[in-house]
Amino acid sequence: MKRQSLAAVLLALTFAFHGGEAASQTGEAYPTRPVKIVVTLAAGGSSDIISRLFAQKLSDQLxxxxxxxxxxxxxxxIGADHVAKSAPDGYTLLSANTSILTIHPSLYSKLPYDPQRDFAPISMLVRQGTVLVAVSSLxxxxxxxxxxxxxxxxxKLNYATPGNATPFHLTGELLKSQAGIEWVHVPYKGFTPAFADLLTGRVQTTIMPVLxxxxxxxSGKLRPLVYTGFERHALLPDVPxxxxxxxxxAESISFFALVAPRGTPREIIARLNAEIxxxxxxxxxxxxxxxxxxxxVGMDSLEGFEAFLREEVVKWAKVVKASGIKVE
Structure with a gap:
């Protein structure tokens, strides 16, 4: 009887251990401690504020x-590489933007990580197209x-952007290619000087976020001509x-997404995707x-997001190669 009782206890302990391990692997027990979300830009910007909004909501729910x-x-x-090399346990995540996941592989020959190989997509948090505007005197x-x-x-026509090799520059080159026109790129160091020259007529057009x-x-100083999203923007409903x-x-979508180091249990990925x-x-x-x-808000489907990322990497690689864009 004692041997049977001991065997029963050992069996129960074994089941409990492996059962608990299974629960953790399936994501049911996740998270059991604080989770870090790395934002690759400085505090106070839109990516930071949006990331904190989702972080607070996840904290409340989980x-x-x-x-x-x-x-x-x-x-x-720097931030992306840190997450790529972190333990794939669901406790270090990356709030990644368009450039990190789809553009950088074509611009940097010695990128220390491969977005397709080293990151597991969790969810596209938000998305937006850009709007092409012309100065009203054009x-x-x-x-x-x-x-x-x-x-x-x-x-003779030109377009201003906040910098060389930015998503706005690539969007301009995509539009130029698909429209079959000559369109001179004028890069600036940020949005402010680009806007200043646009509003004074030194440059004629620009590609910028709607807000x-x-x-x-x-005010009538700029005229919106076209929006690069898949559907019209709610704040500019008359712009095609x-x-x-x-x-x-010629669609061009910028986004913020949450990703994890590749190898993070699929069950944890699915749990986070469902909560988001x-x-x-x-x-x-x-x-x-x-x-x-x-x-x-971005698409909900995890499979759809993964397919979108693969397509975007190929698309932007073609744009970079055809236009000869190089990082300064």
Whole structure:
């Protein structure tokens, strides 16, 4: 009897140990301690504030702190590399932007990580297209008229961006290629000087986030011509998308996403994806994101997001190669 009792106890302990291990592996017990979310830009910017919004919501839902840690530097490479080399246990995550996940592989030959190999997507948090605007003195009222003018006067039209090799620069090169026009890129060091020269007519057009140009559109100083999202923007409902304007395959989406080191248990990824999907469904969250940041919530499907990332890497690689863009 004693041997049977001992055997029963050992069996129960073995089951309890492996059962607990299984629970942790399936994500049911996750998280059991604080989770760090690395943001690759400085505190106070839109990526930081949006990341903190989701972090607080996750903390409330999962009953463990989700803490934002800012690791800026080297065009976001420092923070991204830190997460890529972290333990794949679900306790170090990355708030990643478009450049980290889809553009950097084509721009940097010695990138210390491979986004496709080293990161496991969790969820696209938010997304937005950009809007092409022209200074009001330019005699065009639509993107079709802009294209016609560019073809009539090759090399005379230009567009300003906040910098070389930025997503805005790549978007301009994509539009130029798909529209079949000559369009001179004028890079600036940030949004402020680009806007200053645009509003004084030194440059003619620019590609920017909707919220940045909206005040100038309302004042009549800038004229919106086309939006690069898949559907029209809620704040500029009369502005057509590139597809509606007849420019095929010219969509350009910027996004923030949550990713984990590759090898993180799939069950943890699925748990986080499900919780974030709940957050994105909240009307107050959607309203705040649109009104304060001009962004919409990202797609919910994990498989769809993974496929989107693969397609974007290929798309931007073609743009970089065709345009000859190089990092300065």
């Amino acid at each position: 009953k463990q702190p989700f803490l934002v840690e800012n690791r800026p530097g080297a065009q976001s490479i 005699p065009v009222r639509s993107v079709k008229e802009l294209i016609a003018l560019a073809r009539a006067e090759p090399g 940045d140009v909206l005040p100038h559109v309302k 998308t590139t597809a509606e304007a007849g420019i095929k395959n 999907t709940k957050i994105k469904a909240e009307p107050d969250v959607r309203r705040r994101l649109r009104q304060e940041f001009g962004v919409e």
